[in-house]
Amino acid sequence: MKLWGGRFTKPTNELVDEYASSIQFDKKLAVYDVQGSLAHVAMLKKCEIIPSEDANTIAEGLKKVLSKIEAGEAELSNEHEDIHMNVEKLLIDEVGPVGGRLHTGRSRNDQVALDMRLYLRDAIAELSDLLKTVQQSLITQAKANIDTVMPGYTHLQRAQPVLFAHHMMAYVFMFQRDVERFQDSLKRVNKSPLGAGALAGTTFPIDRHFVADELGFDGICENSLDAVSDRDFVVEFLSNSALVSTHLSRLCEELVQWSSAEFNFVELDDSFTTGSSMMPQKKNPDVAELVRGKTGRVYGHLMGMLTTLKGLPLAYNKDMQEDKEGMFDAHETLKGALQLFAPMIESMKVNKESMYKAVSNDYSNATDLADYLVNKGMTFRESHAVVGEVVLNCIEQNKYLLDLTLKEFKQYTEVIDEDIFDVLMPEAVVNARSVEGGTAKDSVLHQITKAEKLLESA
Ligand code: ARG
DSSP states (O other), rough: OTTTGGSSSSSSOOOHHHHHOOOOHHHHGHHHHHHHHHHHHHHHHHHTTSSSSHHHHHHHHHHHHHHHHHHTOOOOGGOOOOHHHHHHHHHHHHGGGGGEEETTOOHHHHHHHHHHHHHHHHHHHHHHHHHHHHHHHHHHHHHHHHOOEEEEEETTEEEEEHHHHHHHHHHHHHHHHHHHHHHHHHHHHHHTTTOOOOTOOOSOOHHHHHHHHTTOOOBOOSOOOHHHHHOOHHHHHHHHHHHHHHHHHHHHHHHHHHHHHTTTTEOOOOGGBBSSSEEEEEEEEOOHHHHHHHHHHHHHHHHHHHHHHHTSSSOOOGGGGHHHHHHOOOOOHHHHHHHHHHHHHHHHEEEEHHHHHHSSSSEEEEEEHHHHHTTTOOOOHHHHHHHHHHHHHHHHHHHHGGGHHHHHHHHHOOOOOOTTTHHTHHHHHHHHHOSSSSSSHHHHHHHHHHHHHHHHOO
């Protein structure tokens, strides 16, 4: 017999039970569902809506139900549709008809919104902590490579040399914003919808603030219709997760490129790579590729949720049951990636010589020659043209700027002196960019200090 079977004359078609039930995935919410019910029943007792001894019996029963579910001893069935009704059914089996008092002044509609918010609160805390471990691993690599010069790229063409530490720190600040976005979203996630009832509130003299305080919420959802009908907090979580995925994916792409023979900038540790079933020599950056690949599913969940919500009239609609799998999967997907990421970054070998060679055999010091000429009084446009010609001739002669003699330099303009050879060295080129946020060693050390402060204060 269904808990809501009273007005029905026929049993539900079995396929409907299977199709409409969510228990196979929302059982993940069991712990939050019981947590919410415990707060609700404590409130019913305090407000004298149900007798004290009944409330105590229900609370004890709920705890038993949860431990049975967690031990895999409880039967969760499609017939009882979702985690909320399965828990209620198990409770009644456990404590008898008195369990039927639990749902006084409550609907599954405010209940499910509550469970989702409780779940997300934990997920956000967990992902934020994991992001911090990734930031830490990047800072560790930055510190170990504070003198490692590598080519910096635009359009994937060598542009200007940068410190590998600077490159690592770029991601540290991206992930910092990701953490901040997650934390900021808590302002909106951490509100209690309980008391909204099915849509319009409840006739019982409940105390919404008591429940909110019990559950550690910062306040309550102000409007009952809004409380049960929006999932913008899920969209926001998915959007924030999508951005984390984007950042991870870009770094993965670089790791894949850098570990190719063509770049040979890094070597990922054996424990974070895999081999080929056919080609004995292969060592593949599978983890980095998979993290990059899984970005697609996180984006997909975001689009899915937005699309589900679009066009839904207020208030609750069953469509909203579709909010769960994407949210769970985005959380699990990011968790899996972030757990692997910190040790993968930390164990990565950085091939300093290879990077230095790359940066020496290119024209990425050309801007510095142009800047040099500006300091000697040329306009930047003029110097750009002169250096363009120098580079063109060098390419034809198979030379780099530092291969030229002073005499050859002077053929372009008399203003070039002996000091040009120091100016054009990769380290000098890097350290000349001492502007705040730039790639000079001191600037990067400053960034590291700032980032470490941010990590400590969080
Ligand atoms: N399983 C449902 C969901 O996840 C719970 C709310 C159901 N409410 C209802 N009136 N059918 O959305």
